[in-house]
Amino acid sequence: MSAPAKPTILVQLDTDPQPSVFDGVVAVDSGVEHLFRHGGVTPENVRDLVYGALFTRGAGDLSRTALFIGGSRVPAAEAVLEAVKKAFFGPFRVSVLFDANGSNTTAAAAVLAALEAGGGSLRGTRVVTLAATGPVGQRIGRLLGRLGASVAVGSRDLGRARSLAEQLHATTDAEYVPFEMGRPEALAEQLESAAIVINSGPAGVQVLPASLWRSCKALKALIDLNAVPPLGIEGVEATDKAKDRSGVLAWGALGVGGTKMKIHKKAIRQLFTSNDHVLDAEEVLELGRSLD
Amino acid sequence: MSAPAKPTILVQLDTDPQPSVFDGVVAVDSGVEHLFRHGGVTPENVRDLVYGALFTRGAGDLSRTALFIGGSRVPAAEAVLEAVKKAFFGPFRVSVLFDANGSNTTAAAAVLAALEAGGGSLRGTRVVTLAATGPVGQRIGRLLGRLGASVAVGSRDLGRARSLAEQLHATTDAEYVPFEMGRPEALAEQLESAAIVINSGPAGVQVLPASLWRSCKALKALIDLNAVPPLGIEGVEATDKAKDRSGVLAWGALGVGGTKMKIHKKAIRQLFTSNDHVLDAEEVLELGRSLD
Amino acid sequence: MSAPAKPTILVQLDTDPQPSVFDGVVAVDSGVEHLFRHGGVTPENVRDLVYGALFTRGAGDLSRTALFIGGSRVPAAEAVLEAVKKAFFGPFRVSVLFDANGSNTTAAAAVLAALEAGGGSLRGTRVVTLAATGPVGQRIGRLLGRLGASVAVGSRDLGRARSLAEQLHATTDAEYVPFEMGRPEALAEQLESAAIVINSGPAGVQVLPASLWRSCKALKALIDLNAVPPLGIEGVEATDKAKDRSGVLAWGALGVGGTKMKIHKKAIRQLFTSNDHVLDAEEVLELGRSLD
Numbered sequence: 001m002s003a004p005a006k007p008t009i010l011v012q013l014d015t016d017p018q019p020s021v022f023d024g025v026v027a028v029d030s031g032v033e034h035l036f037r038h039g040g041v042t043p044e045n046v047r048d049l050v051y052g053a054l055f056t057r058g059a060g061d062l063s064r065t066a067l068f069i070g071g072s073r074v075p076a077a078e079a080v081l082e083a084v085k086k087a088f089f090g091p092f093r094v095s096v097l098f099d100a101n102g103s104n105t106t107a108a109a110a111v112l113a114a115l116e117a118g119g120g121s122l123r124g125t126r127v128v129t130l131a132a133t134g135p136v137g138q139r140i141g142r143l144l145g146r147l148g149a150s151v152a153v154g155s156r157d158l159g160r161a162r163s164l165a166e167q168l169h170a171t172t173d174a175e176y177v178p179f180e181m182g183r184p185e186a187l188a189e190q191l192e193s194a195a196i197v198i199n200s201g202p203a204g205v206q207v208l209p210a211s212l213w214r215s216c217k218a219l220k221a222l223i224d225l226n227a228v229p230p231l232g233i234e235g236v237e238a239t240d241k242a243k244d245r246s247g248v249l250a251w252g253a254l255g256v257g258g259t260k261m262k263i264h265k266k267a268i269r270q271l272f273t274s275n276d277h278v279l280d281a282e283e284v285l286e287l288g289r290s291l292d
Numbered sequence: 293m294s295a296p297a298k299p300t301i302l303v304q305l306d307t308d309p310q311p312s313v314f315d316g317v318v319a320v321d322s323g324v325e326h327l328f329r330h331g332g333v334t335p336e337n338v339r340d341l342v343y344g345a346l347f348t349r350g351a352g353d354l355s356r357t358a359l360f361i362g363g364s365r366v367p368a369a370e371a372v373l374e375a376v377k378k379a380f381f382g383p384f385r386v387s388v389l390f391d392a393n394g395s396n397t398t399a400a401a402a403v404l405a406a407l408e409a410g411g412g413s414l415r416g417t418r419v420v421t422l423a424a425t426g427p428v429g430q431r432i433g434r435l436l437g438r439l440g441a442s443v444a445v446g447s448r449d450l451g452r453a454r455s456l457a458e459q460l461h462a463t464t465d466a467e468y469v470p471f472e473m474g475r476p477e478a479l480a481e482q483l484e485s486a487a488i489v490i491n492s493g494p495a496g497v498q499v500l501p502a503s504l505w506r507s508c509k510a511l512k513a514l515i516d517l518n519a520v521p522p523l524g525i526e527g528v529e530a531t532d533k534a535k536d537r538s539g540v541l542a543w544g545a546l547g548v549g550g551t552k553m554k555i556h557k558k559a560i561r562q563l564f565t566s567n568d569h570v571l572d573a574e575e576v577l578e579l580g581r582s583l584d
Numbered sequence: 585m586s587a588p589a590k591p592t593i594l595v596q597l598d599t600d601p602q603p604s605v606f607d608g609v610v611a612v613d614s615g616v617e618h619l620f621r622h623g624g625v626t627p628e629n630v631r632d633l634v635y636g637a638l639f640t641r642g643a644g645d646l647s648r649t650a651l652f653i654g655g656s657r658v659p660a661a662e663a664v665l666e667a668v669k670k671a672f673f674g675p676f677r678v679s680v681l682f683d684a685n686g687s688n689t690t691a692a693a694a695v696l697a698a699l700e701a702g703g704g705s706l707r708g709t710r711v712v713t714l715a716a717t718g719p720v721g722q723r724i725g726r727l728l729g730r731l732g733a734s735v736a737v738g739s740r741d742l743g744r745a746r747s748l749a750e751q752l753h754a755t756t757d758a759e760y761v762p763f764e765m766g767r768p769e770a771l772a773e774q775l776e777s778a779a780i781v782i783n784s785g786p787a788g789v790q791v792l793p794a795s796l797w798r799s800c801k802a803l804k805a806l807i808d809l810n811a812v813p814p815l816g817i818e819g820v821e822a823t824d825k826a827k828d829r830s831g832v833l834a835w836g837a838l839g840v841g842g843t844k845m846k847i848h849k850k851a852i853r854q855l856f857t858s859n860d861h862v863l864d865a866e867e868v869l870e871l872g873r874s875l876d
Contacts, residue, residue, distance in 0.1 A: 007320055011313055018622055018629055021595055021636025025649065028591055028618050029641070034320050036329065037620065038310055045310055048364075052313025056553075057321070065317065072632075261640075299612055303605055326612050328621065330602055337602055340656075344605025348845075349613070357609060 006064045007033040008272050011053055013041040013080060015071030015100070023070045023099070026261070030268035041071075043083035050087040053094050066095045066271035074100045074135035085278065095277035097267050099284070100135070102260065105267065106200075107139035108285040109260035110223050113251045114144070114196050115289070116242060117221030123148035126218070128194040130181055130208060130232070131201030133160045136225065138168070139281040140198055145174030146282065152190040154181035181207065188212065196221045203228035210235035219248050227253035263288040298356045299325040300564050303345055305333040305372060307363030307392070315362045315391070318553070322560035333363075335375035342379040345386050358563035359388040366392045366427035377570065387569035389559050391576070392427070394552065397559065398492075399431035400577040401552035402515050405543045406436070406488050407581070408534060409513030415440035418510070420486040422473055422500060422524070423493030425452045428517065430460070431573045432490055437466030438574065444482040446473035473499065480504065488513045495520035502527040511540050519545035555580040590648045591617040592856050595637055597625040597664060599655030599684070607654045607683070610845070614852035625655075627667035634671040637678050650855035651680045658684045658719035669862065679861035681851050683868070684719070686844065689851065691723035691784075692869040693844035694807050697835045698728070698780050699873075700826065701805030707732035710802070712778040714765055714792060714816070715785030717744045720809065722752070723865040724782055729758030730866065736774040738765035765791065772796065780805045787812035794819040803832050811837035847872040 010032040012019050019037040027035050038049060053065045067084060071077040077100030084096060099105050118125050127144050131137055132153040144151045145168055153168070153176050155161035161178035168176050179186045187208075191197065195218050201207045203226055213219060213233070222245065226232035231252065235245055241255030266287050267279050277283065302324040304311050311329040319327050330341060345357045359376060363369045369392030376388060391397050410417050419436050423429055424445040436443045437460055445460070445468050447453035453470035460468050471478045479500075483489070487510050493499045495518055505511060505525070514537065518524035523544065527537055533547030558579050559571050569575065594616040596603050603621040611619050622633060637649045651668060655661040661684030668680060683689050702709050711728050715721055716737040728735045729752055737752070737760050739745035745762035752760050763770045771792075775781070779802050785791045787810055797803060797817070806829065810816035815836065819829055825839030850871050851863050861867065 009317060009320055017624070018633060021620060021633045022640055023636070024620050025593060025636060025640035028593055034327070035618070036313060036316050040309070048308075049310060049313045052315070052317060056314055056317035301609060301612055326619070328605060328608050332601070341602060341605045344607070344609060348606055348609035 006057060006061045009034045009036060009053075009065045010068055010268065010271070011036045011049065011065070012038060012068045012070065013046060013049065013084070014039050015041055015073055015076040015080060020070050022102075023068060026264050027068065027268055030265040032268065041080055042076075043079045046080050046083045047087045050084055054088070054092045059091060062094055062275035063272055066097070068268070068271075069096060069098045069100060071100050074103050076100075081280075094275050095271040095279070097271055097277075097279040097284075099264065099267070102264075103135045103139055104279070104281045104284040105260045105264045106136050106225060106256070107143060107281055108263050108288040109256045110136075110140055110198055110200070110225060110251075111143045111147070111285055112259055112288050113223050113242070113256055114198065114221065115147070117196055117249050121147075122196075125149045125195050126152070126193050127196045127198065128152045128154065128190045130154050130197065130199040131156075133157075133164050134200055134202075137200040138164065140200060141168050141176065142172060143281055143285050145169075145172035145176065148174070150175055150177075152177045152179055152194070154179050154187065154190065156180070156182045191216050191219075193218055195219065196223070197233070198223040198225070199232035200225045201232050202226070204230060206230045206232060206234055208233045213248070214246055221249040221251070223251045223256065225253050225256060227257075259288065259291070262291055266291060298349060298353045301326045301328060301345075301357045302360055302560065302563070303341065303357070304329045304360045304362065305338060305341065305376070306331050307333055307365055307368040307372060312362050314394075315360060318556050319360065319560055322557040324560065333372055334368075335371045338372050338375045339379045342376055346380070346384045351383060354386055354567035355564055357386050359386060360560070360563075361388060361390045361392060363392050366395050368392075373572075386567050387563040387571070389563055389569075389571040389576075391556065391559070394556075395427045395431055396571070396573045396576040397552045397556040398428050398517060398548070399435060399573055400555050400580040401548045402428075402432055402490055402492070402517060402543075403435045403439070403577055404551055404580050405515050405534070405548055406441075406490065406513065407439070409488055409541050413439075414488075417441045417487050418444070418485050419488045419490065420444045420446065420482050422446050422489065422491040423448075425449075425456050426492055426494075429492040430456065432492060433460050433468065434464060435573055435577050437461075437464035437468065440466070442467055442469075444469045444471055444486070446471050446479065446482065448472070448474045483508050483511075485510055487511065488515070489525070490515040490517070491524040492517045493524050494518070496522060498522045498524060498526055500525045505540070506538055513541045513543070515543045515548065517545050517548060519549075551580065551583070554583055558583060590641060590645045593618045593620060593637075593649045594652055594852065594855070595633065595649070596621045596652045596654065597630060597633065597668070598623050599625055599657055599660040599664060604654050607652060610848050611652065611852055614849040616852065625664055626660075627663045630664050630667045631671045634668055638672070638676045643675060646678055646859035647856055649678050651678060652852070652855075653680060653682045653684060655684050658687050660684075665864075678859050679855040679863070681855055681861075681863040681868075683848065683851070686848075687719045687723055688863070688865045688868040689844045689848045690720050690809060690840070691727060691865055692847050692872040693840045694720075694724055694782055694784070694809060694835075695727045695731070695869055696843055696872050697807050697826070697840055698733075698782065698805065699731070701780055701833050705731075709733045709779050710736070710777050711780045711782065712736045712738065712774045714738050714781065714783040717741075717748050718784055718786075721784040722748065724784060725752050725760065726756060727865055727869050729753075729756035729760065732758070734759055734761075736761045736763055736778070738763050738771065738774065740764070740766045775800050775803075777802055779803065780807070781817070782807040782809075783816040784809045785816050786810070788814060790814045790816060790818055792817045797832070798830055805833040805835070807835045807840065809837050809840060811841075843872065843875070846875055850875065
């Protein structure tokens with residue numbers, strides 16, 4: 001009990017050829033003492049890297065080594081996460097944070113903004129999610145459903161919206177309504193009863209003109225995750241953070257980003273509190289809810 | 293003399309595309325302050341990396357920079373070691389530890405177990421080495437010969453056993469008896485007078501059934517380096533560490549592994565005590581013999 | 585204001601497949617706390633790495649993150665520097681040191697030796713630069729011109745000498761005289777009135793026999809950057825540092841190298857004093873001029 005704790009080591013497993021500098025800096029700023037940075041990680045080559053984390057420190061020190069899974073292509077990183085979990089067995093495991101392309105921390109920060117707008121609860125709240133089929137949008141949908149919201153999931157492609165709605169329902173047991181985002185009547189219909197609108201669409205694409213949301217009677221909050229002009233929701237600025245915009249609370253990408261960064265750092269620190277955390281979307285949101 | 297010592301830097305030269313996490317963690321746990329991790333190292337690209345270690349710190353500080361050569365393919369790493377030694381000249385050198393695939397530290401730990409069984413000496417002791425032609429087996433054979441043991445080297449392929457025996461004899465001047473491991477009479481003949489049996493065969497392959505060793509009158513110790521069931525020597529458990537098994541002292545892969553890890557860390561620390569260590573099998577064993 | 589400063593992070597952007605160990609060791613010895621080492625950096629993949637440096641720390645902490653651009657192929661690294669500068673915008677920038685193949689620190693150290701020989705000024709001094717068209721030679725020519733020297737630029741290829749002279753004149757407004765280095769009369773003509781000769785030619789190639797410079801009446805200093813025998817200027821030793829050689833002050837590659845190393849370390853430390861340094865040849869020379 002009196003031996004000094006071993007230094008913390010975070011093994012950064014990145015699916016991109018160059019491991020992310022962003023994730024590296026956040027790790028350092030979270031107090032990680034040694035960072036092992038790996039690019040080009042695949043489900044095929046990750047097992048030996050994981051074994052190196054499992055078989056080097058005794059059971060009492062396994063919580064001082066942890067894994068971070070990142071990369072710009074979220075599905076590739078999800079495959080690495082599966083391979084990492086398969087490499088664990090019995091007590092031989094270390095904690096893992098999944099945050100490819102910032103997907104989990106961004107989704108958690110967006111949902112925290114929604115919760116703030118909802119007075120701490122989203123139970124029964126009508127939320128419209130725009131461009132919902134991307135990695136961040138899917139996670140937002142999943143988290144909202146688990147919180148009891150009623151979620152409309154919009155995509156340019158109705159088929160993709162439908163299959164996402166089915167998949168999210170199967171995962172969370174909540175109700176999801178798919179709709180075709182590019183069809184004005186479909187969008188207007190969903191917006192009519194919406195309390196909250198969240199856009200996780202691509203950079204530089206406007207998905208909601210101001211004229212459409214200004215007439216919505218039930219609307220309480222707008223959350224736009226697009227940081228690159230033209231922004232996704234007209235009338236919301238990137239720096240907005242619970243800013244009043246025509247009677248609606250607005251969050252822009254940078255307004256959400258500050259919270260995202262705090263969650264990211266807290267999640268890294270959390271990794272070293274035990275050797276069996278798997279911090280995916282739900283766990284990351286939970287950490288965000290207890291931010292100071 | 294009063295300037296604070298420069299931070300220790302270990303340059304990890306790994307022949308695999310991803311540098312080993314295992315070797316990285318052990319380096320950190322040995323107190324290395326800065327670890328430079330390189331994968332994909334070859335005899336062709338290593339010279340400039342070595343020059344970077346040689347030409348940056350003054351003579352008095354060269355002992356604060358060291359090299360670790362690793363990788364899963366031992367012959368590839370041996371070629372890198374040769375290239376590294378060729379890059380040194382005159383006083384321009386730094387210390388090097390070779391431990392590709394854990395070959396030196398594992399061989400040393402196995403030979404330490406054999407020494408323990410032999411009461412501190414192996415002079416004149418008959419040792420049978422099974423699956424002796426792999427990188428770990430070759431090193432074990434070399435170390436045993438230097439300690440004065442009489443070594444039988446077994447392989448599935450008699451030709452490979454013969455050429456190894458000749459090569460080891462040329463290196464150590466000790467006597468080696470080659471035999472064909474897969475031929476029951478040959479194996480039985482060698483076992484009859486054996487005091488110690490060491491298996492360094494592949495994971496998950498049984499090479500010695502219990503029925504064969506239980507009848508050996510002279511047998512004092514069994515050492516099995518295979519950690520993956522089915523284990524290599526039936527009746528020995530992976531966690532055995534000088535465990536009595538039917539009157540014979542037994543060591544399994546994990547029992548040897550604890551010692552291996554201590555040797556590895558001691559070797560890393562040893563690197564920084566001067567700028568001219570080349571820690572290969574013999575030097576690593578010597579460090580193991582003086583473990584506390 | 586009272587929060588402890590964030591750890592310093594240097595992002596090493598190297599165009600070679602293996603990032604330079606030399607530059608890494610110097611970074612550690614300059615006090616850098618965390619070093620992120622990237623090999624294989626190109627103008628195409630550098631933007632996201634730079635963004636990771638820009639978008640992770642608040643404005644007050646941006647000076648704690650910096651970039652180092654290196655690699656053995658100087659033009660490839662120059663293209664990376666351009667891409668890095670393009671990724672900056674408004675206050676979103678971090679400090680950068682460019683020293684591919686040691687080009688800036690070597691050129692600065694050579695020019696400092698010339699300044700020492702010139703008593704602190706090179707205004708109006710006739711300097712002959714040999715093998716002037718390489719990356720180090722070009723930088724030396726540029727720095728000499730800015731200091732008011734009259735510079736003869738020699739190359740094996742007169743066309744390349746001419747185009748360099750034009751380019752340097754356009755950059756610095758100083759006068760440059762191109763000449764064909766391999767033509768004895770041309771070389772002798774330039775040497776006749778030369779006060780200082782600097783060779784930045786390739787390793788192992790003699791460009792100036794002793795017989796040619798010993799007869800030069802006006803000659804005060806010889807500076808040879810070739811460290812590999814045969815050295816570039818016959819009669820100058822690699823370790824010479826303001827050494828008297830037949831009445832002329834001589835500097836060899838190792839004599840210049842000690843100053844180069846001091847400049848390199850000072851430049852790394854300088855990076856962390858603000859977030860907007862771009863340390864290229866001129867800035868690096870300026871740092872060298874104020875060395876203790």
